[in-house]
Amino acid sequence: MLSDSLVELWRSTGIYGFLLPGGWGNFVMIAVGLLLLYLAINKEFEPLLLVPIGFGCILSNIPFAEIAAHTTLTGEMVDHAFHLHEVSGGFIGMFYDFGVSSGLFPLIIFMGVGAMTDFGPLLANPKTLLLGAAAQFGIFIALLGTVALEMIPGFSFVEGGMAQSILHVAGSIGIIGGADGPTAIYVTSRLAPNYLGAIAVAAYSYMALVPIIQPPIMKALTTEHERKIKMEQLRHVTKTEKIIFPVAVLFLCILLLPSATPLLGALMFGNLCKQSGVVDRLSNTMENALMNIVTIMLGLSVGSKMQAEKFLNVTTLGILALGLIAFAIGTTMGVLLAKLMNALSKKHPINPLIGSAGVSAVPMAARVSNKVGLEYDHENFLLMHAMGPNVAGVIGSAVAAGVLLALVPVFGA
Amino acid sequence: MLSDSLVELWRSTGIYGFLLPGGWGNFVMIAVGLLLLYLAINKEFEPLLLVPIGFGCILSNIPFAEIAAHTTLTGEMVDHAFHLHEVSGGFIGMFYDFGVSSGLFPLIIFMGVGAMTDFGPLLANPKTLLLGAAAQFGIFIALLGTVALEMIPGFSFVEGGMAQSILHVAGSIGIIGGADGPTAIYVTSRLAPNYLGAIAVAAYSYMALVPIIQPPIMKALTTEHERKIKMEQLRHVTKTEKIIFPVAVLFLCILLLPSATPLLGALMFGNLCKQSGVVDRLSNTMENALMNIVTIMLGLSVGSKMQAEKFLNVTTLGILALGLIAFAIGTTMGVLLAKLMNALSKKHPINPLIGSAGVSAVPMAARVSNKVGLEYDHENFLLMHAMGPNVAGVIGSAVAAGVLLALVPVFGA
Amino acid sequence: MLSDSLVELWRSTGIYGFLLPGGWGNFVMIAVGLLLLYLAINKEFEPLLLVPIGFGCILSNIPFAEIAAHTTLTGEMVDHAFHLHEVSGGFIGMFYDFGVSSGLFPLIIFMGVGAMTDFGPLLANPKTLLLGAAAQFGIFIALLGTVALEMIPGFSFVEGGMAQSILHVAGSIGIIGGADGPTAIYVTSRLAPNYLGAIAVAAYSYMALVPIIQPPIMKALTTEHERKIKMEQLRHVTKTEKIIFPVAVLFLCILLLPSATPLLGALMFGNLCKQSGVVDRLSNTMENALMNIVTIMLGLSVGSKMQAEKFLNVTTLGILALGLIAFAIGTTMGVLLAKLMNALSKKHPINPLIGSAGVSAVPMAARVSNKVGLEYDHENFLLMHAMGPNVAGVIGSAVAAGVLLALVPVFGA
Amino acid sequence: MGVGLTITVVGMLVVFSFLALLVVFSRLMSVIIVKFFPEAEEPEKPVRRTVGSADTDVAVAIAAVKAFTKS
Amino acid sequence: MGVGLTITVVGMLVVFSFLALLVVFSRLMSVIIVKFFPEAEEPEKPVRRTVGSADTDVAVAIAAVKAFTKS
Amino acid sequence: MGVGLTITVVGMLVVFSFLALLVVFSRLMSVIIVKFFPEAEEPEKPVRRTVGSADTDVAVAIAAVKAFTKS
Numbered sequence A, B, C: 001m002l003s004d005s006l007v008e009l010w011r012s013t014g015i016y017g018f019l020l021p022g023g024w025g026n027f028v029m030i031a032v033g034l035l036l037l038y039l040a041i042n043k044e045f046e047p048l049l050l051v052p053i054g055f056g057c058i059l060s061n062i063p064f065a066e067i068a069a070h071t072t073l074t075g076e077m078v079d080h081a082f083h084l085h086e087v088s089g090g091f092i093g094m095f096y097d098f099g100v101s102s103g104l105f106p107l108i109i110f111m112g113v114g115a116m117t118d119f120g121p122l123l124a125n126p127k128t129l130l131l132g133a134a135a136q137f138g139i140f141i142a143l144l145g146t147v148a149l150e151m152i153p154g155f156s157f158v159e160g161g162m163a164q165s166i167l168h169v170a171g172s173i174g175i176i177g178g179a180d181g182p183t184a185i186y187v188t189s190r191l192a193p194n195y196l197g198a199i200a201v202a203a204y205s206y207m208a209l210v211p212i213i214q215p216p217i218m219k220a221l222t223t224e225h226e227r228k229i230k231m232e233q234l235r236h237v238t239k240t241e242k243i244i245f246p247v248a249v250l251f252l253c254i255l256l257l258p259s260a261t262p263l264l265g266a267l268m269f270g271n272l273c274k275q276s277g278v279v280d281r282l283s284n285t286m287e288n289a290l291m292n293i294v295t296i297m298l299g300l301s302v303g304s305k306m307q308a309e310k311f312l313n314v315t316t317l318g319i320l321a322l323g324l325i326a327f328a329i330g331t332t333m334g335v336l337l338a339k340l341m342n343a344l345s346k347k348h349p350i351n352p353l354i355g356s357a358g359v360s361a362v363p364m365a366a367r368v369s370n371k372v373g374l375e376y377d378h379e380n381f382l383l384m385h386a387m388g389p390n391v392a393g394v395i396g397s398a399v400a401a402g403v404l405l406a407l408v409p410v411f412g413a
Numbered sequence D, E, F: 001m002g003v004g005l006t007i008t009v010v011g012m013l014v015v016f017s018f019l020a021l022l023v024v025f026s027r028l029m030s031v032i033i034v035k036f037f038p039e040a041e042e043p044e045k046p047v048r049r050t051v052g053s054a055d056t057d058v059a060v061a062i063a064a065v066k067a068f069t070k071s
């Protein structure tokens, strides 16, 4: 009896679990989770996301604990009514089911982002919107890269039911180049949920690495003279403009691209609440309590998708490579378009260093523009100028996401 | 291929959607949503509710975006267990399903309202409770009016499966006269959910319009002498009374009207938490973070019920008219009862201007009483006196709601 | 018609309901709920939990109101998709279904507890961990006691489908001795949900009574000399140690006892967020807004399990008796082990009064150690020394819970 | 229409009875409490506050005040 | 690969058109607003604040400041 | 009863082993950290704060303090 009990207990230990076939994978993933925690805590790489993601990865790879198990509803089906008796499942699995697979969490985060965003610098210099457009090239280049990789024999993103079509994966990988976490999670959870872990980790990692990835590209593409361009001081933007702008963006989106309206709608709802000034209770809650709660649950959920069998795979390397390419190309195109705009029009010159901020990665990319600028002229503060393309990048990647959500399900059917 | 793609994209634009049969209705509703935003932001009409409702209305009427789509649970049914794989639906549709159709959100708001309410002025002068009762007449007159309107040939609230019976609609429209948002939403979501959009909008609009609707009625029914009546200073109310009162109200409600206990129970739970002083952590959260989160989601959900086919209808005009009548009659009866009480008992005179505060619409109606009073005697501050009938009106309309929820399903079966 | 209506209304009153067969039970339970409110508000017995539990008990025993009714999902099942039309049920019943039966709420509370806990005193003097182990004896003695009680003819915890096996009840009753609310609720909701009301009430009541239960035992087992033992000042603990400790505990748990990882994982996630210092936004939210929201809903849910037919039963007396025994034995073993440790090693003496803090009941039990210590030497502050075994007790009872969750379902099958 | 009238009559009857009973009860309760459980003349307990940062903010601010004003 | 290219072309087209339209619109809006609805030279309204304890905190602190500094 | 005893014995065994292992581990960890990663004598980093209004409150209050006390 006692020995039965001990045997039973032994068979429920993690050590026993790791020694089962495939158990080593869980062990490795737990180490990866630890690595994320290390980077988040010691290196301060996007800690708000990587701490929950890393911890979620560890918890979800514990043998027998089933913390990432899907929800089960137990009850009686009578006619058209399901009388619920019990809800069960792993706690992170439930967060995932109701918050991520449903698309709720990234949208709620977007409300909070909206409530924190000031479109003032963009409105003071609207042409910087185009820099936010250029930087989205990275998304589509990575999409093409994914399709190309899939042609390599023996390497496949879709085999084994991992995705509905290569386009579904390609769109999701591409969106890493959007450099916007909630957008990446929203699109991937819709198109290729099996890749959610790898893609979210890649997106947040590269966003954390923006200060390392971007400066060499920015310097390579610009002359010292260009880097020293001083931009005109931004004009004062009235409150009315700031109130009308979010509504206007939403309207353009309604008319042209309804598939992007959940993302842009949530963003602009948060922004309107902030700018209107009449519902500060609500906008404060959106950017604080509500956003923090959702960030915790979203991070853990994303971590729970870092399952050994899906993550410990050569495709993950592919995702990391393509994501890096997407970031690099986005940065490049942003800088190049700024140079082109200067070439076309001499008045109101643009410092091309702010072009790189168009990838989004708010506010990191704008800070990088500022920092590189200061290296060459320690009185040239580019931060506010770079905030324009920076927030334009958020709109740009939401638009790109809308296109992907509209076309991929049709062509990848 | 490229042209296919562009055609595909064109067919997913909002412009294309608005041009489809019935699409104009969505366009009009988006304009209505904009109007609500304008009133909320520029005119400060109940912005905490009308900003989310207006934005929810816009988002829910976007063609193809399906933001208000109901939740779908995908999975496997095995014996009595439903193994969930995925949750899908529009994000506002999910808020509606889990928060409004379930009745949760209005009840949580009521907790917060309870945590913000001080029944002190009511306890100092309990007979003002009767003013809160008189003002509920509006509810039942509007109910009768709805039943009468239904008899007009060609005009119907129930046709096309819009409601279970005319009584269900009548009760829901009547409750607009309760001048209490969460009560109106709770009752309507139970009795006639198809009318939730119109009724909630009417209720909040008239609550915002209280400073315009009430003063003429108050002045017409009172003499200048009456308006100048000075009331005795309110006595100090002890903490013990404030702690026992919410429990006592709940008990009376348990004994006499269990159907009102979800509403009054939630209200008194919040109030007891506040008054007891031992769980301030909880009562602060109820009136701040929790209430704000739920207000955002509730407002968006109510907006999502402003669907073209249900709102752009002559019945909406009927609802607006009946709601206005309900408000006017509630105001009238409150003032008249105050006059009657003065006639019956000479000591402790009541200024009839506080009678109008019995409709609830906390704290707007009490402020209106105060303001009108000051017009005639700039030293006669009625605010605290009017808070008595004002909070009594909340109890009164919850009781009326209880009666409706108990009788309508029986007689309207 | 009018009389029909009045009869209908009379049949829906609480008075009528209490007079129906079995209705007196609801009435008694409402009185019990009131008693809990009285203790919470007037005597300040764990008010953060007992106010919501007491109120939940009252609301859930109101005749006809069905506030604790389970959730019902109404909709259409098409292939593998359930298209939801409506969610209904009592509002507290829904909190229970989605938050307690799912295990979510106690785990979220544990995150908050983790974010509030400082393991510093434990790290400064690790051998106090053993005191936290000794105090868990109470759990297993109460488990044995439950099995023994079941043998009394005519007395049964499992009859009438109340539990799957006596072991399921025994484990749940035993866990009262863990003196940790969320752990007790988590284990009971998994093993014997029908006893959730009685067990949670017993657990929180005894935690509130710690200042009355423990001192006599502590004094009986120690000499005056022992009570005056001065402990060495605690060394400074570095931030690095505090960051690594939660991860280390989790790892030990992963290797040895995965069934305890949901509880310890949530606890250590909260603690790591706090100690890392890089995600203060998140840890603040965990210990404030999120924890408060969940505390409200959890308390109401637990109260809803105080149903007359399940609570007004001689088994409840058994639970209360066994719970008290568990507390007393836990206290005893903690003190005795401290004495034993002193006997085995003369250097670094331990004041045995801190042994009692090993039962957890954070921070009440540590305060009791401090208070009793001061009675005998008014300069001997034991509070920080007692915090070591106190938080060790939380880990200890989570480990004990893990063992129960691993073995009971196997042996009680 | 008949049913509507019935509900109206019953409804207002219940609303008035309920609130009238509440008037009676509140009066009774106040009389009893003021007579038998008078409020001790205790110096109003400082309102308890939520655990959290707001408290410390004020503390910080007041500390700052003191620091600045001492000199 | 063909489909991928198509999506790329269409996608960048849409992104650019969308943001270019937004440039035009923003300019237009700003011109109209600045011309027809100029911001009144009002003394910047004090930012509204969440109802809650934070307000009173500041009030308390400022009251303290005044009290301390008056003397 | 037998099963109950078994669970009791196994349970206490596991609880004690687990916490005893934790004692050993904690000691080891502390020794290593204190020896190899001693805490730099850095001036304690100011505690990070939640983004939000509370910060600005204090700022406002302190600004007020300065304003009042300068004169």
Ligand code: NA
Pocket: A177, A178, A179, A180, A358, A359, A360, A361, A393, A394, A396, A397
């Ligand atoms: Na972007």
Ligand code: NA
Pocket: B177, B178, B179, B180, B358, B359, B360, B361, B393, B394, B396, B397
């Ligand atoms: Na009312």
Ligand code: NA
Pocket: C177, C178, C179, C180, C358, C359, C360, C361, C393, C394, C396, C397
């Ligand atoms: Na314990």
